[in-house]
Amino acid sequence: MPTNVFFNHAVATEQHLVEDLIVESLRMYGHDVLYLPRQIVEEDTIFTEDVQATFGDAYSVEMYLSNVEGYEGQEDLATKFGVDINDDAEFIMSVRTWERFVSLDSNLVVSARPNEGDLIYFPMTGHLFEIRFVSDPDPFYQLGKIYVFKMQVSLFEYSGEDFDTGTSADLVEADQAYTIELTMTGSGNYTHGENLTTVIDGVTTTVGEVVLWQPQANKLTIKDNTKTLQIGDVLTGVTSTTARPIGSIVDVLTFENLSSAQNKDFEDKDSNYLDFSEVNPFGEP
Known part of the structure; x- marks a missing residue:
């Protein structure tokens, strides 16, 4: 039996009203952040990942930070390679803002929504976050339409990317490169x-x-x-x-002459164990 033709749950005027209220709320309680699309310079076709990436564009948009009590994730962990900082968060962005200011960028893999791998610069803390997952149907088609994107992000780990946005986000490269x-x-x-x-x-x-x-x-x-x-x-x-x-x-990365440093001792003693005159010093010839 078909639904009643006299009732329509997707009235355009009501959709626009809800969207206006959501956008107004994000602009009242949100933060001004920078959205940085990732531009893949060189791609590994075997592992389908970017070998070298650059960030040349930055779009100022408003986003709401859902984590009002602090970052999520495993936070700070002491590992054998040092302190590993795992700060996760959730940012919310309106579909209207995305379509008006970001969706036309030529470097986007998918223009219909934020892309995994793109970055969000949070000026209040000076941190860069990398988008890990985008949940678009949440809330699930309220009045028959999607109004926001919810982005699960984690703290960005710099690994040689090039930043040329002309904004304060470039300071991350200057500090860590x-x-x-x-x-x-x-x-x-x-x-x-x-x-x-x-x-x-x-x-x-x-x-x-x-x-x-x-x-x-x-x-x-x-x-x-x-x-x-x-x-x-x-x-x-x-x-x-x-x-x-x-x-x-x-x-600037040269080690200081510290009494506790052992790198020079290892360098001097490794010749007693490895014969680099051979073709394969780590195994059978």
Whole structure:
């Protein structure tokens, strides 16, 4: 027996009213965050995962943080590799905001909803969260329509991604990326964020990106280093056209000379156990 034709549970005016109330509530009680779509530069076709990714766009949208009593997850755990921070949360975003401000981005795998793997920057805490799961039919078709996306997120672990959004989200890369500090000679000023090139075997090659330039101390901090630099190499800024030779190189990740450090002892003693003159020192020839 068919349903009664005189009753309609999906009245457009009522749907718009509910949606207006939800959007207004999110703008009243939510937070301004940045949505960063992931752009896959290189993909592993075997494991179907991104080998190298970049984030070049950032959209300012409002989201509601459901976790009012703190982050979820296993929180902080002491492991053999150090302290592992597992902070999970749930963000809620309106479908209307998504369609108006984010859905037209060309880097989205699926434009109909937020994508797993994209990032959310929370300015209040300065943290980046990675979207793990998106629940779209919740609430389940109230008055015959979906109004919000619920996103399960976890704290983002930086692993060499490139951030060029021009927002405060780029500070995550500046703080956690592997960098090299150089003392430059000559004259001229570099520009923050510009690429650096040098001539290697007669070929102009990009060797890094400027993270910090201290003109008074002539100290240049670079990231995304692709070549082994040597004292005397001339680094040219693509934007500023400044060309200055390297006076000295300081690796900021070099271990300090601590009395408790044993890395040098292991390096000296491993030659007594492994013969690297063989083709396969770890097994049978």
